[in-house]
Amino acid sequence: EVQLVESGGGLVKPGGSLRLSCAVSGFTFSSYTMNWVRQAPGKGLEWVSSIDSSSNYIYYADSVKGRFTISRDYAKDSLFLQMNSLRADDTAVYYCARMAPGGWDLDYWGQGTLVTVSS
């Protein structure tokens, strides 16, 4: 069974940092592009970042470029999102999601972890 479990969310002050983790199981982690998608309270989905299976191709939304860093650990089957210089508008539930091969479909999602940026 495919599972994605996020952790690391919490309350952080503006300007602070947080590192999110996503532990995966049930599939060959090294074969899939992985993503972070966020959803602000009461708002729609916003894609944050993608990292391909070999970590060679990495993309960021303009809203987080230069502040967030996506990475993956193949030995631990884990995806990470290092978030620096956090702002109030980064407050959201952050989901990790697997991208299906050969397309842009996000076929499996985690349950999400809430990040709140507030003083």
Add this chain to the structure above:
Amino acid sequence: QSVLTQPPSVSAAPGQSVTISCSGSSSNIGNNYVSWYQQLPGTAPKLLIYDSNKRPSGIPDRFSGSKSGTSATLGITGLQTGDEADYYCGTWDSSLSAVIFGGGTRLTVL
């Protein structure tokens, strides 16, 4: 303002049918497959339609997808109260080098 445009809400009675539109441009829908996601209240999104018109295993055939030019449509027949959810379209935008989503459509089954 989302790159993909969806109606904010649609509604219909149980048993009826509904369609949700998703409008984009040549840099996204016009040259890429479209996905549709269902987000039930308080839960993570779930893939409903991929490659514009295919259903993952376990998704009933009441759900269908189509694409024409720079627009895509999600169709739901035989509406059930359990279909009440937010629905999002998504695709890749070649100009932005980004995954993009529509603003979402809330379906109410009256």
